[in-house]
Amino acid sequence: MPVISEISDDPKYTIKTVSARTGIRSVTLRAWERRYEVLNPQRLDNRYRQYSDRDIEILRWLKSRVDSGVPISAAAGELRRMVKTGEWAEVLPAGISPPAGRAAYPPHVYVEQLYRTLVKHDEARAAELYQEIFSSYSLATAMVEVLVPCLVEIGEAWYRGAIRIATEHFASAFLRGKLLTMLQAYPQRRSAPNILIGGAPGEQHELGALMLAVLLRSEGFRVEYLGPDIPLEDLVDYAKYEKPQMIVLSAVTETAALELRSMQTLLSRLRPAPVFGFGGGAFNLRPELRSQIAGTFLGDTLDSAVATVATLMTGRD
Amino acid sequence: MPVISEISDDPKYTIKTVSARTGIRSVTLRAWERRYEVLNPQRLDNRYRQYSDRDIEILRWLKSRVDSGVPISAAAGELRRMVKTGEWAEVLPAGISPPAGRAAYPPHVYVEQLYRTLVKHDEARAAELYQEIFSSYSLATAMVEVLVPCLVEIGEAWYRGAIRIATEHFASAFLRGKLLTMLQAYPQRRSAPNILIGGAPGEQHELGALMLAVLLRSEGFRVEYLGPDIPLEDLVDYAKYEKPQMIVLSAVTETAALELRSMQTLLSRLRPAPVFGFGGGAFNLRPELRSQIAGTFLGDTLDSAVATVATLMTGRD
DNA sequence: CAATCTTGCATAAGGTTGGTATAATCTTCA
DNA sequence: TGAAGATTATACCAACCTTATGCAAGATTG
Numbered sequence: 121m122p123v124i125s126e127i128s129d130d131p132k133y134t135i136k137t138v139s140a141r142t143g144i145r146s147v148t149l150r151a152w153e154r155r156y157e158v159l160n161p162q163r164l165d166n167r168y169r170q171y172s173d174r175d176i177e178i179l180r181w182l183k184s185r186v187d188s189g190v191p192i193s194a195a196a197g198e199l200r201r202m203v204k205t206g207e208w209a210e211v212l213p214a215g216i217s218p219p220a221g222r223a224a225y226p227p228h229v230y231v232e233q234l235y236r237t238l239v240k241h242d243e244a245r246a247a248e249l250y251q252e253i254f255s256s257y258s259l260a261t262a263m264v265e266v267l268v269p270c271l272v273e274i275g276e277a278w279y280r281g282a283i284r285i286a287t288e289h290f291a292s293a294f295l296r297g298k299l300l301t302m303l304q305a306y307p308q309r310r311s312a313p314n315i316l317i318g319g320a321p322g323e324q325h326e327l328g329a330l331m332l333a334v335l336l337r338s339e340g341f342r343v344e345y346l347g348p349d350i351p352l353e354d355l356v357d358y359a360k361y362e363k364p365q366m367i368v369l370s371a372v373t374e375t376a377a378l379e380l381r382s383m384q385t386l387l388s389r390l391r392p393a394p395v396f397g398f399g400g401g402a403f404n405l406r407p408e409l410r411s412q413i414a415g416t417f418l419g420d421t422l423d424s425a426v427a428t429v430a431t432l433m434t435g436r437d
Numbered sequence: 438m439p440v441i442s443e444i445s446d447d448p449k450y451t452i453k454t455v456s457a458r459t460g461i462r463s464v465t466l467r468a469w470e471r472r473y474e475v476l477n478p479q480r481l482d483n484r485y486r487q488y489s490d491r492d493i494e495i496l497r498w499l500k501s502r503v504d505s506g507v508p509i510s511a512a513a514g515e516l517r518r519m520v521k522t523g524e525w526a527e528v529l530p531a532g533i534s535p536p537a538g539r540a541a542y543p544p545h546v547y548v549e550q551l552y553r554t555l556v557k558h559d560e561a562r563a564a565e566l567y568q569e570i571f572s573s574y575s576l577a578t579a580m581v582e583v584l585v586p587c588l589v590e591i592g593e594a595w596y597r598g599a600i601r602i603a604t605e606h607f608a609s610a611f612l613r614g615k616l617l618t619m620l621q622a623y624p625q626r627r628s629a630p631n632i633l634i635g636g637a638p639g640e641q642h643e644l645g646a647l648m649l650a651v652l653l654r655s656e657g658f659r660v661e662y663l664g665p666d667i668p669l670e671d672l673v674d675y676a677k678y679e680k681p682q683m684i685v686l687s688a689v690t691e692t693a694a695l696e697l698r699s700m701q702t703l704l705s706r707l708r709p710a711p712v713f714g715f716g717g718g719a720f721n722l723r724p725e726l727r728s729q730i731a732g733t734f735l736g737d738t739l740d741s742a743v744a745t746v747a748t749l750m751t752g753r754d
Numbered sequence: 755c756a757a758t759c760t761t762g763c764a765t766a767a768g769g770t771t772g773g774t775a776t777a778a779t780c781t782t783c784a
Numbered sequence: 785t786g787a788a789g790a791t792t793a794t795a796c797c798a799a800c801c802t803t804a805t806g807c808a809a810g811a812t813t814g
Contacts, residue, residue: 132515136800137506146801147763154803155761166770168801170511191811192761241630241661241679247621286663286675289635293664297621300614308560318606324641324666344558346603347610349641358603362558453789464774467791472772483781485790508800509772 131162131170138171142179149179156196158182227257227265234270238291239283250298259338263331264422267295271327292327299330303345306337314433315341316359317368319348320400323376328400328422332368335426341433352379356386359394366433368418368425370400377402377409384414395432399425450488457682457750458657459496460631466496473513475499493657544574544582551587555608556600567615576655580648581739584612588644609644616647620662623654631750632658632683633676636665637717640693645717645739649685652743658750669696673703676711682750685735685742687717694719694726701731712749716742 139146152158159178161169178199185195230253237246254262274291277283317333319326326348333345346355350369359367367387371377380398387393396415403410404420416432418425456463469475476495478486495516502512547570554563571579591608594600634650636643643665650662663672667686676684684704688694697715704713713732720727721737733749735742 132507132511134506134508134800140506145763148761150803151762164511166801167803168770243621243661284675285668285671286635289664289667290661293617293662294621296613296664297617300610301618301621304560304564304611304614304618313558318603344560344607345610347606347613350606351602354602358601451790462774463790465772468773471792483790484792485781 133171158196231269313344318346318350320371320376321379325372329370366395368397372401455488475513548586630661635663635667637688637693638696642689646687683712685714689718
């Protein structure tokens with residue numbers, strides 16, 4: 121995260137752009153400049169103001185002060201004093217950008233932003249946001265508090281008819297790409313996998329399983345991700361040779377969930393028999409499905425799924 | 438990734454082509470040239486402008502600045518300053534495919550190696566191979582000569598019963614991840630897309646469409662990838678607002694291919710009506726299907742698809 | 755409690771920008 | 785030969801930017 125002095129001071133932006141980026145109306149920007157001598161943007165030949173990236177950061181800081189109740193006059197004085205003593209160099213970025221691990225904004229703000237960006241099909245901005253989210257929060261928090269709620273929101277918006285399937289597909293392709301990139305970024309040892317993860321037969325949604333795979337790899341488990349819609353017989357046949365300690369299948373639709381009923385029986389023929397875990401949206405929407413599947417229900421959140429898998433795996437290593 | 442000075446400065450493109458590839462109208466291109474002394478394309482004997490790849494890169498950079506809020510006058514000034522100091526060399530290198538290095542082995546060797554590695558589920562080695570392949574060959578060659586044959590081999594092996602579906606799924610997830618990563622590595626401008634790419638309704642295979650999307654982005658087209666299995670009505674509805682110049686759908690299975698029969702009719706209601714292109718395994722296995730779909734068949738290879746799309750796109754402003 | 759201060763916002767009057775429209779020619783190509 | 789597309793040049797106009805003035809709601813003060 122850049123320190124204030126490293127942020128470009130090249131004049132670039134018009135007042136309109138700055139207004140949009142900081143959320144401060146342009147009239148107000150001019151009033152602040154006139155009344156409190158805060159900032160002094162360069163001028164073009166035509167007297168237009170030109171703001172730099174640094175100016176924007178400063179304005180964001182000012183706004184954060186004002187938003188938290190400090191009158192603008194006091195905030196401006198504070199700023200002038202800090203500029204003089206040089207201490208602003210450290211203070212400024214802290215007020216604005218996430219100092220590694222601490223969030224600039226609470227998760228729900230990112231949920232909203234990511235949702236709106238994806239719905240607009242703005243891939244570039246979504247990528248920036250994604251990066252910001254994952255550098256603000258831990259992997260698990262980013263997924264549980266931002267990605268999952270955002271996916272839920274997209275799902276609901278689709279159900280309400282507020283967005284098109286094409287939009288849902290776009291968002292899904294975007295996140296799939298990001299998650300697969302993360303998955304492949306964890307170096308996988310060349311030995312046989314401990315855990316196989318995939319989607320139930322007939323299941324087309326794969327983001328849940330994918331997030332779990334990424335999380336488990338980040339925890340150091342040897343995970344192999346097989347994608348959605350895996351036929352059970354085939355999976356069991358594969359497991360016969362690879363001998364994984366655990367198999368996890370996820371189901372979002374009810375039909376896919378019901379497909380899992382025979383899994384435990386198929387697995388129990390294997391020696392040693394892998395543990396079978398399952399989860400996914402279907403079991404949260406209709407909890408009564410849980411009891412119909414023989415195997416371990418991993419819980420209704422990603423967090424609990426990781427925890428359950430960890431317990432099951434360390435209980436038999 | 439090549440630096441700007443290594444990008445060919447040979448004049449090649451007409452203003453129309455440049456307009457299509459950058460998303461800037463030709464009138465605007467001429468206005469920029471006249472007003473801001475930005476660019477100075479060579480002229481033919483007939484005074485027609487001739488742009489080079491480098492010109493296109495410069496224009497893309499300019500557009501990205503404008504899109505992020507910098508007025509064109511300021512962006513042009515910034516560019517002139519950077520040209521003078523030579524620092525623009527670092528700024529520009531984005532979105533061009535590497536100039537094919539020399540290959541250590543002929544493609545078919547890599548096909549075999551990649552196939553064997555994927556069948557063994559050896560993700561780490563596959564990633565190494567993948568990298569080697571794409572640094573040995575150009576993007577197009579790597580896909581056409583290595584990836585596609587490898588996918589064909591996997592498909593045939595599955596058909597023969599020589600490999601499991603789980604293995605096919607694993608390979609597919611691996612390549613999907615790699616390709617989506619590449620797709621997202623090409624910065625997508627914030628403007629409306631020229632081309633929408635996706636899979637026909639009911640189609641679950643997405644690698645072909647994905648490769649085409651990556652190739653077209655690498656050629657500078659503004660591509661939006663929507664994933665597999667897109668309902669036609671929904672896609673048309675989306676196109677109504679986004680007004681893409683072209684829509685490409687791919688089909689591997691015959692049923693999915695037949696779904697495309699009504700596409701052209703749906704699209705022709707739109708003003709302006711986007712060009713509709715189609716392709717995919719189904720049309721190569723059963724060539725008679727081609728004539729059943731109204732629209733442009735993109736050819737039976739990735740190469741020809743890229744070429745056809747390029748022709749169609751530059752043939753209209 | 756009335757006077758004053760603070761501060762965000764509205765409005766007016768005037769200048770600039772920048773994408774696009776129009777027209778009049780010329781070149782290419784089928 | 786006509787359609788499509790390139791050329792220059794002029795002009796338009798909506799959207800912006802500029803300064804200046806002023807107001808209203810809320811806080812502060814004498």
